[in-house]
Amino acid sequence: MDDILEILEGNARISLEDLAKLTGKNKKDIEKAIKDYEKKGVIVRYKTIINKGKIKNGSGVIALIEVRIAPQKDVGFDAVAERIYKFPEVKSCYLLSGTYDLLLTVEGKDINTVASFVAEKLAPLSSVRGAVTHFMLKKYKVDGVILSQKEKNERLAITY
Amino acid sequence: MIAKHIEKLAPSGIRQFFDLVLGMPEVISLGVGEPDFVTPWRIREKAITALEEGMTSYTSNKGLFVLRKAITDFFVKKYSLSYDPEEEILITVGGSEALDLALRAIIEPGDKVIVVSPHFVAYPALTEIAGGRVLSLLTSEENGFKIDLKILKNLIKEDPKAIILNNPCNPTGTTYNASELMKIWNVVATKKTIVISDEVYDELNYEGKPTPFASLSKEAKKRTILVNGFSKAFAMTGFRLGYACANKEIISAMTKIHSFAIMCAPIVSQIAGCEALRAQKEVADMRVEYKRRRALIVKELNRLGLSLKKPQGAFDCFPSLKKYKISSLDFAKRLLFEEKVAVVPGKAFGNEYDSYIRISYATDFEELKEAVVRIGRFLAKLSK
16 A cells, blocks of 8 residues: 555544655645545545543444345345445445345444334335344444553663 | 673763663653564464463573574575574574673683674673673764775784674664675685674665675675574564574584573563564564654754764664764753753764764654654754
8 A cells, every 4th residue: 555545544634744754755746646545535534533432422322233135136235235324324334245244333322223223214125134233332443443541561761 | 899891891971871861751762772563463462372371481492493493484585594493593582692692602801803883782792791802893974884894804804703793783774785795794704703793673674675694605604693583673672582593513602601591582482483473564564664754754853954874774863963062972961851852872882973872763753753843942052
């Protein structure tokens, strides 16, 4: 992966100036490269990872839902997936191999919200053959970032 | 009470400075000689498993055969350089122990050892502990801190027992390529001098492929004690794991001392070391990160007007203070007190280098950036 993308993936808020320092490229070239990536949809969005467990009333309910679906003629899974991922409650949607087809991440303010999404919106779809809902209890690691902050081992400040 | 040759060892001014740094809170330290990365998880996980499985015994003096074999395979694959894992490799407690053993195994009282300066602090000290006499081979900034063959030819006339090379070099980051090493070997080969080649930073080489000294020729291999370790490239300083590769006779002598003094390197570290040699992706990732920081620090220090050769390896640079007319210790002390940034005075790496400081970029980006701001402020004050 390009240096610029790699650095941005770790820190989307890094300044052009710092990017220039780290990559040895000049700011104008970097700015242009980033614009290109944005245009081509390589860079989709700049996102912040928030540890909602640390905010008062910050954490709603998250569920991972395994969905078994009947693929439709000509369009396969894609059309069904589209029906499902367009619901704003669905935060992510993946097609998987294995015992079920789609894996959804669904967020709601409480269990009832998620339950009614499943019962009223997801399950009634004709191509949905079954759904298993797993409520998330705790997040340990998100997008490569470990959320718990343990005490860091400090190096000696000066050594040879 | 203390033996005279030990008593005179300590570079006292520098030691006091180190104590000052260690006693001061909230310092941004660019004085650290170890990676800021934690050991990659796959390596730590192996160590944990080893403990769970009850791997808590001694190993053979030379170290676990699987590790010696893994080192052999690693060198063959990477450099087509082959050592017999039975008789030509010794696992040590860090590269430092390997250096110590190498010197003690070959030096007799009064033997001369060429130390290329600026040098890692342990070289002259270990030479003297072993009863040897240091012949300093000074290098200069103008020459990229590389060995001047004319000086080497002169020193070789004195029939030194050994020469210690450090490639890439701490503190300067200077790295030698194959043809430069060959020129050095051609001079050394005229005598019976043994080359102790400290290659502990070999994986942290940003410009090209590293060349082990022993890979130059059959004859060079016979006369080389290759010293390496896991501390730097694999971020395993606390595991204390290193090794030496050399001919059977030398390894056997080194093993003798090692078996009496240390017995063996810790078994858990040795098991972790086997995994480390497989962690090439992790090492590559760290190398990329160091390379980025190197770009930052070189560019920024140049912008601040510090004269600086671009280091090609390791994670240090060695800028000059000549234009400020200040000793390295005074500079380091004032920078510490006035801006809370720690660097190592150049004097630590040889008395002749009192107008240099060592700056380590094994520190995260945000801290490096802040340190540069503070150094800039300090230099502005100095220039007034």
